[in-house]
Amino acid sequence: MDVKFQEGWLSSAQRIASPNFDARPAGEAVSLIVLHSISLPPEAFGGPYVAALFTNTLDCSAHPYFAQLIDTRVSTHFFIRRDGGLIQFVSTADRAWHAGKSRWQGRENCNDFSIGIELEGSERQAFAAAQYAALWPLLAALRAHYPVRAIVGHEHVAPGRKTDPGPHFDWIALAKRLSSPDKTPITFPSLP
Numbered sequence: 631m632d633v634k635f636q637e638g639w640l641s642s643a644q645r646i647a648s649p650n651f652d653a654r655p656a657g658e659a660v661s662l663i664v665l666h667s668i669s670l671p672p673e674a675f676g677g678p679y680v681a682a683l684f685t686n687t688l689d690c691s692a693h694p695y696f697a698q699l700i701d702t703r704v705s706t707h708f709f710i711r712r713d714g715g716l717i718q719f720v721s722t723a724d725r726a727w728h729a730g731k732s733r734w735q736g737r738e739n740c741n742d743f744s745i746g747i748e749l750e751g752s753e754r755q756a757f758a759a760a761q762y763a764a765l766w767p768l769l770a771a772l773r774a775h776y777p778v779r780a781i782v783g784h785e786h787v788a789p790g791r792k793t794d795p796g797p798h799f800d801w802i803a804l805a806k807r808l809s810s811p812d813k814t815p816i817t818f819p820s821l822p
């Protein structure tokens with residue numbers, strides 16, 4: 631995949647700009663990638679609702695579950711659909727609002743120093759092969775561009791509060807992907 635960043639926007643991703651972002655702290659380098667899973671309504675894939683949530687255009691009367699999302703202001707840098715389609719909502723130069731109250735290796739507010747990747751999915755079923763096929767080159771591109779030191783799940787930076795991406799995410803496949811000797815060692819959450 632020919633991957634180019636321009637001001638934090640990946641050329642190979644579909645761009646849908648979200649208003650939900652702000653500046654990273656001055657001088658802050660991206661050192662963490664946080665993986666998530668999301669589906670709206672839960673377990674339903676392929677609809678327009680996740681993109682609507684991240685752009686503050688979700689009709690919260692469209693489904694009973696959405697009532698709890700009124701006035702929610704969240705975003706992610708990247709969203710990978712079930713078919714592997716890649717959407718970018720926020721420049722990686724900016725701080726997306728994906729991790730919330732969070733901590734990694736003693737540092738609070740992971741949004742400050744992380745990139746968020748949402749996989750369309752749930753904690754109850756496997757992710758699609760096409761999603762991994764899109765995730766691997768995305769991670770490689772991000773690692774080539776930023777001094778990434780760890781790739782973790784939302785559940786690892788907000789334990790007790792968040793459980794995504796959940797037990798079906800293939801951490802072992804990720805570890806194998808990134809363990810080639812020419813690459814900088816990366817920290818993972820504890821593997822099963």
Ligand SMILES: [Zn+2]
Pocket residue numbers: 665666667728784792794
């Ligand atoms: Zn999450």
